[in-house]
Amino acid sequence: MQWRIQQQQWTKKTEKFLVPSVQKAWIYKEYGAAKDVLQLDDGVPVPEVKEDQVLIKVCAAALNPVDFKRRQGKFKATDSPLPTVPGYDVAGIVIKVGSKVEGFKEGDEVYGDINEKALDNPKQYGSLGEYTAVEEKLVALKPKNLDFTQAASLPLAILTAYEGLERAGFGPGKSILVLGGAGGVGSLVIQLARKVFGASTIAATSSTGKLEFLKSLSTDISIDYTKQNFEELPEKYDVIYDAVGQCDKAVKAIKGGGSVVALTGAVTPPGFRFVVTSNGSVLSKLNPYLESGEIKPIIDPKGSFSFSQLVEAFSYLETCRATGKVVISPI
Numbered sequence: 060m061q062w063r064i065q066q067q068q069w070t071k072k073t074e075k076f077l078v079p080s081v082q083k084a085w086i087y088k089e090y091g092a093a094k095d096v097l098q099l100d101d102g103v104p105v106p107e108v109k110e111d112q113v114l115i116k117v118c119a120a121a122l123n124p125v126d127f128k129r130r131q132g133k134f135k136a137t138d139s140p141l142p143t144v145p146g147y148d149v150a151g152i153v154i155k156v157g158s159k160v161e162g163f164k165e166g167d168e169v170y171g172d173i174n175e176k177a178l179d180n181p182k183q184y185g186s187l188g189e190y191t192a193v194e195e196k197l198v199a200l201k202p203k204n205l206d207f208t209q210a211a212s213l214p215l216a217i218l219t220a221y222e223g224l225e226r227a228g229f230g231p232g233k234s235i236l237v238l239g240g241a242g243g244v245g246s247l248v249i250q251l252a253r254k255v256f257g258a259s260t261i262a263a264t265s266s267t268g269k270l271e272f273l274k275s276l277s278t279d280i281s282i283d284y285t286k287q288n289f290e291e292l293p294e295k296y297d298v299i300y301d302a303v304g305q306c307d308k309a310v311k312a313i314k315g316g317g318s319v320v321a322l323t324g325a326v327t328p329p330g331f332r333f334v335v336t337s338n339g340s341v342l343s344k345l346n347p348y349l350e351s352g353e354i355k356p357i358i359d360p361k362g363s364f365s366f367s368q369l370v371e372a373f374s375y376l377e378t379c380r381a382t383g384k385v386v387i388s389p390i
């Protein structure tokens with residue numbers, strides 16, 4: 060498929076917004092390392108809006124490990140065809156609505172994860188471009204107190220955190236250990252476990268330099284994995300949320316009848332793994348916690364990366380050392 064098609068730059072005028080036919084977006088035409096395959100292209104078609112979709116003028120996008128794993132070709136069998144505009148997380152402004160869209164109108168500020176199933180035919184036109192089209196059921200109104208950068212940092216990670224806690228049957232009075240507590244997902248698991256699910260005790264692991272960060276998120280027990288093996292400590296937990304890939308060790312630290320949510324790596328029973336489902340209504344349900352400030356978006360201390368710095372941003376994310384989220388803003 061050829062991106063570059065002869066089209067007039069501006070083709071359609073809506074009441075408030077001009078929708079161009081082509082956009083500037085990051086693309087890759089083959090799988091590989093960020094520096095080898097990513098290109099910024101100003102001739103990428105703006106995706107057509109289906110009847111159940113909204114077209115979003117992207118203001119900010121966040122990166123997730125799934126973006127680089129997909130770009131490395133790990134999900135080739137179920138991926139959309141190349142070339143690909145990467146990106147799952149978006150925050151932006153609705154500039155066009157499909158004929159059957161009822162919940163949103165032009166001008167609405169929204170956020171969401173544009174791929175309902177992370178690994179199952181993710182969209183060819185992702186969020187790392189000026190425009191992306193997404194089903195209305197996958198987005199929610201942006202929390203009023205958050206800017207686009209903050210909102211973009213949330214969807215995939217907070218939906219993963221929430222779905223994993225729900226699937227584990229987590230609830231009031233239960234204890235949890237979060238492996239990878241300083242990462243994009245882990246830092247939200249800690250916050251949701253406390254504020255939404257009513258955890259009794261929250262423990263989390265990180266390297267030495269991030270222990271204070273874990274405490275700032277309200278963990279009761281912060282474990283330095285460079286000095287202690289969590290599975291050898293006396294404390295046992297109702298649920299272990301493993302965002303690192305240590306399920307074999309995690310099963311040794313659960314209470315009888317407890318469970319391990321494994322996001323990545325091999326699964327040891329009774330641990331289980333799931334793949335996140337994007338869902339705008341879950342974001343809407345969590346909006347009050349974000350608007351009240353009880354749950355906070357965490358953006359890596361390096362700050363957001365500019366749109367032109369995508370290769371650097373991926374290189375940083377791929378070190379697996381980010382604190383909270385890596386965000387691309389403004390777009």
Ligand code: NDP
Pocket residue numbers: 123124125177215216219238239240241242243244245264265266267269284302303321322323333334335376379380381382383
């Ligand atoms: P991040 O890149 O945000 O995680 C980085 C963090 O991991 C860093 O803060 C780092 O802290 C921490 N970390 C790395 N190694 C360890 C370790 N041995 N022990 C404790 N902490 C560690 O990743 P995400 O949180 O976004 O995702 C985590 C994993 O979950 C990824 O593999 C991702 O692909 C997967 N995932 C799966 C989903 C699913 O649906 N199944 C959905 C979302 C994510 P430090 O520097 O202190 O080591």
